[in-house]
Amino acid sequence: MSEENKPLIFEVSESNYEDLVIHNSTHVPVLAMFMAVWSGPCIKTSDTIAELAVEFPGQFILAKIDIDEQEALKEKFSITNVPTLAIFKDGKEVQREEGELQADELRILLKHYGVFRASDEIREHAREKHLAGDTQAAIVLLTQAISSDPSNVRVALDMVQVFIDIGELEQAEGLFNKLGEKTMQSELGLSISSQLNFKKLAKDTQGIDALNIEVAKNPDNNQAKFDLAICFIAQHEVDKALDQLFQIQQQDTNFKEGAAREMIGMICNMLEKTNPELSTTYRNRLANLISA
Numbered sequence: 001m002s003e004e005n006k007p008l009i010f011e012v013s014e015s016n017y018e019d020l021v022i023h024n025s026t027h028v029p030v031l032a033m034f035m036a037v038w039s040g041p042c043i044k045t046s047d048t049i050a051e052l053a054v055e056f057p058g059q060f061i062l063a064k065i066d067i068d069e070q071e072a073l074k075e076k077f078s079i080t081n082v083p084t085l086a087i088f089k090d091g092k093e094v095q096r097e098e099g100e101l102q103a104d105e106l107r108i109l110l111k112h113y114g115v116f117r118a119s120d121e122i123r124e125h126a127r128e129k130h131l132a133g134d135t136q137a138a139i140v141l142l143t144q145a146i147s148s149d150p151s152n153v154r155v156a157l158d159m160v161q162v163f164i165d166i167g168e169l170e171q172a173e174g175l176f177n178k179l180g181e182k183t184m185q186s187e188l189g190l191s192i193s194s195q196l197n198f199k200k201l202a203k204d205t206q207g208i209d210a211l212n213i214e215v216a217k218n219p220d221n222n223q224a225k226f227d228l229a230i231c232f233i234a235q236h237e238v239d240k241a242l243d244q245l246f247q248i249q250q251q252d253t254n255f256k257e258g259a260a261r262e263m264i265g266m267i268c269n270m271l272e273k274t275n276p277e278l279s280t281t282y283r284n285r286l287a288n289l290i291s292a
Helices: 017-026 040-055 071-076 103-112 118-131 135-148 153-165 169-176 187-203 208-217 222-234 238-251 259-274 276-291
Strands: 008-011 030-035 061-066 084-089 092-098
Touching: 008 040, 017 030, 017 061, 017 084, 030 040, 040 061, 040 103, 092 103, 118 135, 118 153, 135 153, 153 169, 153 187, 169 187, 187 222, 187 259, 208 222, 222 238, 222 259, 238 259, 238 276, 259 276
Parallel strands: 008 061, 030 061
Antiparallel strands: 030 084, 084 092
């Protein structure tokens, strides 16, 4: 790896702080991270920033400051919580964030200081077009983004999502399977993989309309309820899916060797990131049902 392509990540002490943080911030943004090795949120945020430093070599500096080893710097900047991220520009601290930061939040932060990929800008325009109903324009934009920046796997994942949304499952799966194991096992990759699986499972059922009629005629048909739950999940109607699954769990705890219980747990895991309170509510409901 050439010097210009190396990520700029440094361990900072009181003796090199002026050079690594203050002086360097006159050239590129410096993200000074006050952290502790015993803190999980610190390690996660540090690892995420390090990945971004690899993606944007030379465009910003990650300056890691261990508060247990650098008491003077901890006191100098009045650090009371970790992780604390202080951004330096032109020799001065210009922004401070406390707590664990996710990749999307860090990308937004970096973009404010001019560190971003043009293909991500095109992604945002494509997403707006797709949500507005102009899916064809979104596909054109994503195709442009892939052509201009083929290494940005987020663009390809967006294209897979569009294909899923419009029911082109073969195209979605074909593109997804080309993206590599690391991308497929990423948080977004796992979400898309789950969507693909449910869409394919839903195609093998009678469909929502027929299943609704069947359940209305025969409320004890738990297989129809289970299939209906799959269809609802495929359409992102999680509440309706869980309603069917809880009915099954209440009527027959051993249905398909606990399949309803397992699917409720899986949905709770899916909700954990986006709606942790709702996830906890459903987990408690399931626990109460099991222990009743």
